[in-house]
Amino acid sequence: MDKIRSSNKIDLILSHYKNPQRSDLSKILLAIQAEFGSLDQDIIKKVSSFINISSTEIYGYASFYSMFYLTKPGKYKIRVCKGTACHVKGSKNIIDAIEKYIDIKAGESSKDGLFYLETVSCLGVCALAPVMMIDDKTYSRVNSMMIKTIIDDIRETENINGR
Numbered sequence: 442m443d444k445i446r447s448s449n450k451i452d453l454i455l456s457h458y459k460n461p462q463r464s465d466l467s468k469i470l471l472a473i474q475a476e477f478g479s480l481d482q483d484i485i486k487k488v489s490s491f492i493n494i495s496s497t498e499i500y501g502y503a504s505f506y507s508m509f510y511l512t513k514p515g516k517y518k519i520r521v522c523k524g525t526a527c528h529v530k531g532s533k534n535i536i537d538a539i540e541k542y543i544d545i546k547a548g549e550s551s552k553d554g555l556f557y558l559e560t561v562s563c564l565g566v567c568a569l570a571p572v573m574m575i576d577d578k579t580y581s582r583v584n585s586m587m588i589k590t591i592i593d594d595i596r597e598t599e600n601i602n603g604r
């Protein structure tokens with residue numbers, strides 16, 4: 442999509458807020474992200490001048506909450522829980538294994554655009570700790586030895602579908 446069309450779409454979203462307040466920031470960012478998949482610097486600048494909050498503050502806000510993506514997330518979103526129950530059962534080892542195998546850090550997407558990794562505070566199924574999700578699928582009692590197989594299965598599926 443070219444820049445003008447993108448800009449028009451953002452203007453259309455912003456036009457729903459006649460008298461924008463600070464409290465609208467989250468809704469505005471989510472609406473724009475739903476359209477574009479992530480919030481880049483141009484979007485943040487535009488929202489900044491619209492709502493009169495500095496770009497730095499908006500960037501800090503969007504970085505803090507895991508629901509916002511500052512770079513386009515990979516096709517598969519891997520969420521590893523690092524809440525207390527999962528932490529005690531070794532979620533750090535899972536995160537380390539994923540980071541090493543896919544060569545990304547939490548908050549990043551893989552170079553091939555396939556995976557995005559994030560950590561979360563609780564996935565709500567603590568009895569199954571340690572837990573991770575890939576999109577809507579939950580993986581319970583995960584250990585680092587399972588990571589290669591899980592990732593390879595997805596890569597395999599992608600190769601088959603891509604043929």
Ligand code: FES
Nearest residue numbers: 522524527564567
């Ligand atoms: S602490 Fe991990 S699911 Fe609740």
